[in-house]
Amino acid sequence: MNERKPTLATVWLDGCSGCHMSFLDIDERLLELAQKVDLVYSPLVDRKDFPELVDITLVEGAVSNEEDLKKIKKVRAHTNVLVSLGDCAVTSNIPGMRNPFGVRSIIDRAYVDTVAIPRPAPSTVIPRLLDRVRPVHEVVPVDVFVPGCPPSADAIYKVLSDLIAGHKPDGKSNLRFGA
Amino acid sequence: MPARVVTLQIDGRDVTARDDQMLIEVARESDIRIPKLCYVSGLSSYGGCRMCLVEVEGTSKLLAACTTAVTEGMQVRTVTPRLTEYRRMILEMLFAERNHVCSVCVSNGHCDMQWLAQHLGIDHIRFPYVYPNLPVDASHDRFVLDQNRCILCTRCVRVCQEIEGAHTWDVMGRGAQSLVITDLAQPWGESESCTSCGKCVQVCPTGALSEKGRSVAEMSKRREFLPYLTMMRGETGNE
Amino acid sequence: MLAEELKNIAVHEREAKAAVGACVNVCGAAGCQSLQSDALAKALVEAAAAQGYGPESCVVRKVGCLGLCGAGPLVSVEPAGIIYQRVQPSDAPDIVNALQGPPVKRINLDSKLPFFARQQRIVLENSGRIDPERLEDYIAADGYLALTTVLSEMTPSDVIAEIEKSGLRGRGGAGYPTGLKWGTVAKAIGSPKMVVCNADEGDPGAFMDRAVLESDPHRVLEGMAIAAYAVGASEGYIYVRAEYPLAVARLKTAIRLAERQELLGNGICGTQFNFRIAIRLGAGAFVCGEETALMASIEGKRGTPRPRPPYPAESGLWGHPTLINNVETFANIAPIIRRGGAWFAGIGTERSKGTKVFALAGRITNTGLIEVPMGITLRDIVFEIGGGVPEGRHLKAVQTGGPSGGCIPESFLDTPVDYETLTKLGSIMGSGGMIVMDETSSMVDVARYFMEFCMTESCGKCIPCRAGTAQMYNLLGRFVDRTATRADLAQLEQLCDLVRNTSLCGLGQSAPNPVSSTLRYFRPEYEATFATEGGE
Numbered sequence: 007m008n009e010r011k012p013t014l015a016t017v018w019l020d021g022c023s024g025c026h027m028s029f030l031d032i033d034e035r036l037l038e039l040a041q042k043v044d045l046v047y048s049p050l051v052d053r054k055d056f057p058e059l060v061d062i063t064l065v066e067g068a069v070s071n072e073e074d075l076k077k078i079k080k081v082r083a084h085t086n087v088l089v090s091l092g093d094c095a096v097t098s099n100i101p102g103m104r105n106p107f108g109v110r111s112i113i114d115r116a117y118v119d120t121v122a123i124p125r126p127a128p129s130t131v132i133p134r135l136l137d138r139v140r141p142v143h144e145v146v147p148v149d150v151f152v153p154g155c156p157p158s159a160d161a162i163y164k165v166l167s168d169l170i171a172g173h174k175p176d177g178k179s180n181l182r183f184g185a
Numbered sequence: 186m187p188a189r190v191v192t193l194q195i196d197g198r199d200v201t202a203r204d205d206q207m208l209i210e211v212a213r214e215s216d217i218r219i220p221k222l223c224y225v226s227g228l229s230s231y232g233g234c235r236m237c238l239v240e241v242e243g244t245s246k247l248l249a250a251c252t253t254a255v256t257e258g259m260q261v262r263t264v265t266p267r268l269t270e271y272r273r274m275i276l277e278m279l280f281a282e283r284n285h286v287c288s289v290c291v292s293n294g295h296c297d298m299q300w301l302a303q304h305l306g307i308d309h310i311r312f313p314y315v316y317p318n319l320p321v322d323a324s325h326d327r328f329v330l331d332q333n334r335c336i337l338c339t340r341c342v343r344v345c346q347e348i349e350g351a352h353t354w355d356v357m358g359r360g361a362q363s364l365v366i367t368d369l370a371q372p373w374g375e376s377e378s379c380t381s382c383g384k385c386v387q388v389c390p391t392g393a394l395s396e397k398g399r400s401v402a403e404m405s406k407r408r409e410f411l412p413y414l415t416m417m418r419g420e421t422g423n424e
Numbered sequence: 425m426l427a428e429e430l431k432n433i434a435v436h437e438r439e440a441k442a443a444v445g446a447c448v449n450v451c452g453a454a455g456c457q458s459l460q461s462d463a464l465a466k467a468l469v470e471a472a473a474a475q476g477y478g479p480e481s482c483v484v485r486k487v488g489c490l491g492l493c494g495a496g497p498l499v500s501v502e503p504a505g506i507i508y509q510r511v512q513p514s515d516a517p518d519i520v521n522a523l524q525g526p527p528v529k530r531i532n533l534d535s536k537l538p539f540f541a542r543q544q545r546i547v548l549e550n551s552g553r554i555d556p557e558r559l560e561d562y563i564a565a566d567g568y569l570a571l572t573t574v575l576s577e578m579t580p581s582d583v584i585a586e587i588e589k590s591g592l593r594g595r596g597g598a599g600y601p602t603g604l605k606w607g608t609v610a611k612a613i614g615s616p617k618m619v620v621c622n623a624d625e626g627d628p629g630a631f632m633d634r635a636v637l638e639s640d641p642h643r644v645l646e647g648m649a650i651a652a653y654a655v656g657a658s659e660g661y662i663y664v665r666a667e668y669p670l671a672v673a674r675l676k677t678a679i680r681l682a683e684r685q686e687l688l689g690n691g692i693c694g695t696q697f698n699f700r701i702a703i704r705l706g707a708g709a710f711v712c713g714e715e716t717a718l719m720a721s722i723e724g725k726r727g728t729p730r731p732r733p734p735y736p737a738e739s740g741l742w743g744h745p746t747l748i749n750n751v752e753t754f755a756n757i758a759p760i761i762r763r764g765g766a767w768f769a770g771i772g773t774e775r776s777k778g779t780k781v782f783a784l785a786g787r788i789t790n791t792g793l794i795e796v797p798m799g800i801t802l803r804d805i806v807f808e809i810g811g812g813v814p815e816g817r818h819l820k821a822v823q824t825g826g827p828s829g830g831c832i833p834e835s836f837l838d839t840p841v842d843y844e845t846l847t848k849l850g851s852i853m854g855s856g857g858m859i860v861m862d863e864t865s866s867m868v869d870v871a872r873y874f875m876e877f878c879m880t881e882s883c884g885k886c887i888p889c890r891a892g893t894a895q896m897y898n899l900l901g902r903f904v905d906r907t908a909t910r911a912d913l914a915q916l917e918q919l920c921d922l923v924r925n926t927s928l929c930g931l932g933q934s935a936p937n938p939v940s941s942t943l944r945y946f947r948p949e950y951e952a953t954f955a956t957e958g959g960e
């Protein structure tokens with residue numbers, strides 16, 4: 007490593023923020039990480055635009071709507087090592103549970119069938135849902151996968167430490183789908 | 186014909202066995218765990234999941250350890266890069282085939298498939314998910330069948346027929362459209378042949394069959410009864 | 425029936441036939457029957473009566489398949505040796521009128537065409553010549569002669585030795601040596617033993633077995649009976665798909681007639697040999713053509729394959745030693761016994777003996793059924809016998825072996841047809857379906873078509889076949905939609921390898937063949953569909 011610290015970004019697509027919570031659960035080791043890495047973009051920091059080039063980006067959440075799609079493509083184009091963090095990003099998980107039913111039927115369920123005075127589903131302001139929720143790697147190439155719902159703080163810490171040290175995680179970690 | 190004793194090598198280890206034993210059993214006795222999903226000790230071998238494929242010296246074909254009897258001088262390799270890659274791909278296709286959402290599954294943490302994926306180092310699925318629309322049958326008083334989590338291993342079918350003797354379960358349809366069914370595809374709760382013994386639930390490797398009232402990660406299975414029952418009936422494991 | 429009686433019937437039949445002035449044969453097999461050959465036969469009878477012909481001077485018979493199915497309904501006139509094509513009931517008076525003169529020009533088909541002249545008929549020797557619903561017709565054509573010879577003059581091991589000498593190999597596709605299989609079942613311990621005829625012909629574009637069963641059912645029964653004698657079996661099953669109602673009806677008739685004459689049943693031909701044959705109908709599952717699935721289905725179980733060993737020869741139907749052969753294999757038995765294994769071994773190539781029946785379909789002028797000696801080139805089959813590709817188009821590939829086979833490109837057309845060379849080319853002999861494609865066919869479409877077939881016909885038992893064919897089908901869809909990437913192609917090839925090496929039965933193991941063979945010869949067609957340069 008030269009004197010420039012590697013940069014880190016985190017993004018949040020269709021997920022519950024649990025993976026970000028788990029990230030914060032690294033607790034006091036966050037201080038240690040902060041010594042080694044610059045957090046340049048995240049829902050946790052106040053910056054509007056994704057930087058020109060980030061060394062490591064953690065992605066939480068599946069690709070569910072047009073905004074997610076646009077965001078992840080941009081993130082991919084400006085990231086060296088893209089990390090799918092958590093089951094939603096890796097498998098589509100809970101957001102993907104709508105896929106068997108089709109987007110029309112879930113919108114009807116939310117905005118028509120279950121309300122007293124049906125109104126058309128919102129089509130402006132809120133990004134349009136994609137036909138199918140997809141895991142991140144089905145949309146853009148992903149370099150590292152960290153499954154788990156959420157991945158444990160230890161797992162996230164280990165993966166980040168490895169990446170910051172400049173090598174790819176060995177894949178032999180105790181990561182698994184689900185918990 | 187009385188069984189004879191043979192010696193063979195599994196992963197370089199010398200092993201002795203009866204020649205009517207299946208490879209998977211013999212390996213297990215020597216604490217060599219060959220990955221498996223459809224095989225369960227105490228039921229007939231099915232040979233469907235292909236997880237237990239092994240390489241045997243002298244044949245170019247991969248053989249399923251659950252349906253291959255041991256022979257004298259056999260040299261078996263249970264872990265090779267090729268086998269591991271095949272097992273990964275097969276398991277990944279299984280994850281992609283139906284809606285296996287581990288995080289909200291009753292069997293999260295107690296699932297053979299989830300465990301095997303971890304064991305094989307699977308951290309994502311390289312095949313596009315199929316997301317079929319599949320039913321859940323909660324008509325039974327005590328049990329639930331969730332087709333989304335079924336891997337068609339037919340353990341339930343075999344235990345019901347071979348141990349309980351009810352033959353409530355069977356398979357209908359073909360290919361990816363196959364479904365396990367109760368009676369002639371009647372709701373489980375209306376089945377007249379089901380004795381509600383619950384053996385199917387206990388042998389199910391995933392969360393496809395579970396007890397009612399269990400929440401996420403609460404459904405652990407008790408399989409100890411099976412070898413016991415089989416032994417009490419004086420049958421060997423693979424008849 | 426004793427050999428003597430059999431001979432008497434044969435002599436009587438031949439004399440009776442010779443006494444008739446003319447014999448008008450109407451094809452009554454499924455292809456021509458679907459073109460109303462029944463009405464045609466009726467019109468011919470009426471026309472003959474109207475023109476003053478009696479039963480002694482003109483006989484109208486319904487016979488089996490005449491081969492050139494694409495030009496049906498077909499009619500042949502004996503002894504003049506005239507063949508008429510695309511005959512309508514309105515042509516009947518003219519045909520009868522021409523019995524004593526030159527043939528009717530507008531519908532006359534030259535019987536010296538290479539389509540007829542280049543064929544060598546053993547399996548189909550009676551096809552189109554005898555009435556499949558009359559036992560006497562078959563007997564007059566030396567039918568059941570082989571069975572009586574076997575029962576009176578040969579020991580079971582003699583029979584097996586003769587079949588071994590003939591070099592006959594299984595015609596169902598895999599080409600396992602028939603004599604060897606028989607020998608294994610004969611040696612197997614257990615009783616009763618079973619003989620099963622696999623008539624679950626399911627490859628798209630294949631109709632060889634159907635034609636044999638519809639045209640000459642007794643030949644199959646005779647072959648099965650000889651096999652039963654050779655291996656020591658007393659029970660037989662014919663597993664035939666329910667989609668072949670005419671074949672089933674004719675088989676039933678044939679079994680009934682043969683039993684009545686003690687050519688089947690108890691005490692066959694006055695000996696101690698008993699052999700009964702029952703028919704089992706398949707319910708439409710392609711996988712039931714796989715022998716272990718077929719046996720499960722006969723046993724009344726769900727038709728899914730099981731791992732081998734044990735092979736059916738050791739433990740087959742209900743655990744009994746079982747011989748399973750294909751229709752065409754059994755159809756070869758009687759001629760081999762009658763004319764000797766050495767005669768049969770003199771036909772064909774070094775390792776593939778005898779003839780093979782092929783069903784020509786697709787972009788070919790002469791659609792229909794042919795029987796050719798092994799070792800003939802694909803070029804001769806397609807261009808000489810088949811008459812080439814119509815509409816001035818060019819041949820692109822020949823698909824053999826159905827969904828388990830592959831596409832052979834034009835550049836390999838001069839390869840001799842036998843088991844080994846076809847395998848070397850990445851296809852298989854298969855049961856005999858041959859689909860000709862011209863330049864308008866997209867090989868990616870072809871591969872996807874066959875993959876769809878394999879996907880929907882997968883029994884679902886093993887994961888590689890059940891899920892792998894579905895994944896491959898979806899991937900091929902990306903090539904068809906032109907959204908594929910180089911990574912997709914790599915994954916497709918990976919899946920081919922996986923499904924081939926890890927599937928439980930032959931259906932799964934061969935399911936990737938249409939993809940891998942088109943990839944082998946037509947890879948640029950796949951690459952031309954890439955959505956973006958180099959893919960993602």
